[in-house]
Amino acid sequence: MPHPLPHWFLLGAGNMGTLAAWYLTRAGHRVSVLRDTTEPVLHKTLRLPDEAPNVALTLPVMRPDALTAPVRHLLVAVKTPYSQSALKPLQRWLTDETLVLRLQNGLGALDGLLPEHGMLLEAVSTSAVKGQHPVHEIVAENTTWLGGSPFPPAWFDALTHHWPDLRWREDMREPQWQKLVVNAVINPLTALHDVPNGAICTDPALRAQAEVLTREADQVLQSLNPHWPGHSLDNVLAVATATAGNTSSMRADRQRGAPTEIDAINGWLVKQADMLGLAVPENRKLVQAMQSTLA
Numbered sequence: 247m248p249h250p251l252p253h254w255f256l257l258g259a260g261n262m263g264t265l266a267a268w269y270l271t272r273a274g275h276r277v278s279v280l281r282d283t284t285e286p287v288l289h290k291t292l293r294l295p296d297e298a299p300n301v302a303l304t305l306p307v308m309r310p311d312a313l314t315a316p317v318r319h320l321l322v323a324v325k326t327p328y329s330q331s332a333l334k335p336l337q338r339w340l341t342d343e344t345l346v347l348r349l350q351n352g353l354g355a356l357d358g359l360l361p362e363h364g365m366l367l368e369a370v371s372t373s374a375v376k377g378q379h380p381v382h383e384i385v386a387e388n389t390t391w392l393g394g395s396p397f398p399p400a401w402f403d404a405l406t407h408h409w410p411d412l413r414w415r416e417d418m419r420e421p422q423w424q425k426l427v428v429n430a431v432i433n434p435l436t437a438l439h440d441v442p443n444g445a446i447c448t449d450p451a452l453r454a455q456a457e458v459l460t461r462e463a464d465q466v467l468q469s470l471n472p473h474w475p476g477h478s479l480d481n482v483l484a485v486a487t488a489t490a491g492n493t494s495s496m497r498a499d500r501q502r503g504a505p506t507e508i509d510a511i512n513g514w515l516v517k518q519a520d521m522l523g524l525a526v527p528e529n530r531k532l533v534q535a536m537q538s539t540l541a
């Protein structure tokens with residue numbers, strides 16, 4: 247008997263959550279948005295690269311207080327500062343049987359918020375999506391790594407036919423850390439200076455700051471795992487060049503006056519450094535600077 251396809255409950259129907267919902271529905275999975283609203287459905291428009299016709303996506307909505315049974319598949323794609331408030335109303339419906347898929351920037355945002363013996367899979371996407379509900383523009387569809395356990399779920403192989411360049415990894419640390427360093431440099435610098443990503447390469451002062459931030463991050467990651475290759479600056483500059491005209495997600499949040507993901511990105515690095523007894527003054531300065539801009 248084939249396994250039934252999952253019914254996902256989605257927290258966070260922003261850019262990345264909507265992209266994932268589209269790929270999952272294409273593969274025949276059901277996706278319902280969990281949101282405290284009276285709207286019965288969310289109508290989304292996805293703009294595709296290369297002038298392909300727009301996609302209309304309709305996602306059913308369910309209020310968390312309307313749940314009547316444990317959630318078996320939960321996709322967490324809320325921005326990290328909203329993790330706690332989004333998960334709180336679900337607590338009684340999350341069990342050790344719930345499979346949680348975390349699709350967020352940064353690290354550690356769900357620590358202590360999920361059932362102790364539950365199943366957590368991590369996703370790292372290098373795709374680029376911009377815009378705001380209800381219109382999401384897919385700028386580039388790149389690799390997504392999914393994993394965090396030795397074997398993929400039964401539905402994984404079939405999903406790779408609908409989710410471009412989706413790859414399984416038992417150990418997610420390498421793609422997570424690579425993305426973390428990119429976000430720890432590009433996001434706060436572009437947010438604080440209100441510049442597009444490319445300025446990291448073209449502005450000599452920002453380039454110099456990027457070098458110091460990357461060195462600190464590599465030092466922390468190398469202390470956590472001596473096999474970490476380091477030399478992350480090349481990757482940071484390559485992403486800044488490839489996305490030169492883009493507004494980083496943290497710059498966009500700051501422009502809107504919304505909470506940013508600084509705690510889960512540079513804040514995570516500072517926390518690790520403190521536990522390891524390492525000094526990361528430049529990362530610490532950025533955390534404080536970002537926090538004070540919202541105070």
Ligand code: PAF
Nearest residue numbers: 429432489492493494495
């Ligand atoms: O958070 C973001 O904006 C993106 O992850 C990245 C790679 C920095 C590009 O803008």
